[in-house]
Amino acid sequence: MISEIGTILLSIAASLSFATILLSFLKSDLKFISLMGRYLIGANFIIVLISFFVLAYAFLISDFSIMYVANNSNLSLPWYYKFSAVWGGHEGSMLLWVLILTVWSYLSSKYSHPLSEQIIININSVMAFLIFAFLFFILFTSNPFESLLPAPLDGRDLNPLLQDPGLVIHPPMLYLGYVGTAIPFAFSIAILFRKETKSIYFLWLRKWVLASWLFLTAGIALGSWWAYHELGWGGWWFWDPVENASFMPWLILTALLHSLIVSEKRGVFKSWTIFLAVLTFGLSLLGTFLVRSGVLVSVHAFANDPARGIFILAFLGIVLGLSLVLYFFNSNNLEDDSSYEITSKEFMLLLNNILLTITTFAVLLGTLYPLFTSILDIGKISVGPPYFNYISTFIILPLVFIMTPGILSNWRKTDFSKIYKRSAIYIIFSFILSILILKIFYDTNLLITITALAIAFFTVIGSLIKLSQAIKIKFSQTKSFMKSIFIKNSILSNSIAHIGVGLMLVGVVISSNFSDHKELVLNYGDSITIADRKINFVGIKNVKAVNYFSKTGVFESFNQDNYEITFYPEKRIYSDQQNIMTEAAIHSTLFRDIYIALGEQITSNSWSVRIYHKPLMQFIWLGAILMVISAIFGVLSRNKRE
Helix, strand or coil: CHHHHHHHHHHHHHHHHHHHHHHCCCCCCHHHHHHHHHHHHHHHHHHHHHHHHHHHHHHHCCCCCEHHHHHHCCCCCCHHHHHHHHHCCHHHHHHHHHHHHHHHHHHHHHCCCCCCHHHHHHHHHHHHHHHHHHHHHHHHHCCCCCECCCCCCCCCCCCHHHCCHHHHHHHHHHHHHHHHCHHHHHHHHHHHHHCCCCHHHHHHHHHHHHHHHHHHHHHHHHHHHHHHHHCCCCCCCCCCHHHHHHHHHHHHHHHHHHHHHHHHHHCCCHHHHHHHHHHHHHHHHHHHHHHHHCCCCCCCCCCCCHHHHHHHHHHHHHHHHHHHHHHHHHHHHCCCCCCCCCCCHHHHHHHHHHHHHHHHHHHHHHHHHHHHHHHCCCCCCCCCHHHHHHHHHHHHHHHHHCHHHHHHCCCCCCCHHHHHHHHHHHHHHHHHHHHHHHHHHHCCCCHHHHHHHHHHHHHHHHHHHHHHHHHHHHHHHHCCHHHHCCCCHHHHHHHHHHHHHHHHHHHHHHHHHHCEEEEEEEECCCEEEECCEEEEEEEEEEEECCCEEEEEEEEEEEECCEEEEEECCEEEEECCCCCEEEECEEEECCCEEEEEEEEEEEECCEEEEEEEEEECHHHHHHHHHHHHHHHHHHHHCCCCCC
16 A cells, blocks of 8 residues: 555655656746746655655565665665665665655745746756656656565665664754755756846755855765774765766866856856856766766665666766757857956956866866776776875865965955965964874875875965954954954855864874874783774674664773773674664864774684874864855855855
8 A cells, every 4th residue: 555655645746846847838928937936846755755754664564565665775774764764775875765755845935035936937947857857767667666466575685884863963964065066957957048147036046056065064074984984994974976077067066166156256257157156066967976876886875776777877968968059059149248367366266166176076087997998898997095195285285275365365356465475374384283293193295295284284274374363354343242253144154164264274183194003913801002092802792683783892991001992892793784883982072083894703702903193083073064154154145245
């Protein structure tokens, strides 16, 4: 019964989407058509939401007559993992994808008052087309309500890798970012048809782009944190194809965000902004294809079915191809409203966009190169971290370096000598600070490390200077310190974001270059010293949980003979499929992480063990948190030109 209800609901939703598309072809009262489009999209959202909760209900009651439930759950699975298992596999994750798409569609249609009625209608029709296409894909290739008869007595269980709190929040957060790129895409198509480019339109779009960037940033950070805690490798980013698939849209979305600022405030980069909006959604679809086709090996892939991937690839080709054709024939009509000089903020943001785009295509090349070699039958060639680290060093570092001059520059024209003399003072100070820290604490004078750390400090200092200037100006106007801290949200947002980037870079540089790790075999009672800490291997205890057994290590840490903390790393054996998972034990402070993971059991009283000391790891997560906070301030800023 549940199977039939879910399928019927999805069919109704597809019909409503198609009706919304047809509605856009009417030429009667535009206000009435846009209002009806909003109602249809709202109804679509409600129907898809109900279907989602129907599937969730099937998981919670363990209805194994539904194949998707039988493949991704079992009777012993805790209820909270049963609920999150809704998106733990391919079919359910696609339903979540469409649900979020309907949410964004409804919100964008509801809060669209600055736009003309025709543009609203065009945006609604594009969003409806996307919803219809993915519902069609779900119904005919990936139906989560497909029945399984006779129903088994128990299910196969959820992948143990996904039985983690990270599953509850990471995929929805990432999808909110991914799918949110559909709004700037729909806006771009609408603009290319209407050829209207008012500044208020770009301001309206900036809010949605910033919201999408907020969720995508949070999703990537949560995924990185999850991998760091769950996989037992001691790392937080592996340049995995699926990681890259989320990183590439983030890079272009960041470029789009900066380009939108210029288009809204100065009326330039209009054509480039539209192109970035199209490209961002194209990269989101590419990420969807990589995750669900299985064409590239990844621990993050939801599916290994090239047939499903072909549909998404074909859809990507059609959508991106037609969009680029439309852009080619209409972009010349998007004329800039003003000019700028090479010493202006506009030019610095243009450099920002160029470097972000170059970085994106460099990552894209490294990600897809193994696929190209496989298609051409050249042999299996992998592109590993050395290539991507090279990109990070020689493209991303210059990108971060220009942040401070860009922050301190003025629109249209900047006094070159004044700004760049000040920048020179800040960078010299940053280099001196970097040299001192690295020499005192890490005893190194490696030039590339000094440079990377100096650029990070340079970014933080520049952002703090900009923030202090804004507070000073506000204080001169109000003569009140309390009132002076309430500066424009746009300035506060930009400053916090760039401080976050700088702090994250500090964490990346220090943790990547000065981490210490030991892999060895320890017997019960053995000790090891790492980073001036003595760690004793006390032994192993057996733990029985709801759906797994655990071999839990007991490690006591001492700092200068003073007891510090006890670590409990685990080797979990999940009872249904006998899968073995590593659960690392981590003790974090602001300035260092101690990370312990169990390897294999060697004898009855000895285990292989991995122990890491990772300095400043928390700066990475702190930087990400600041970037998310900055986006929240930006979204909440007043909807007018500041």
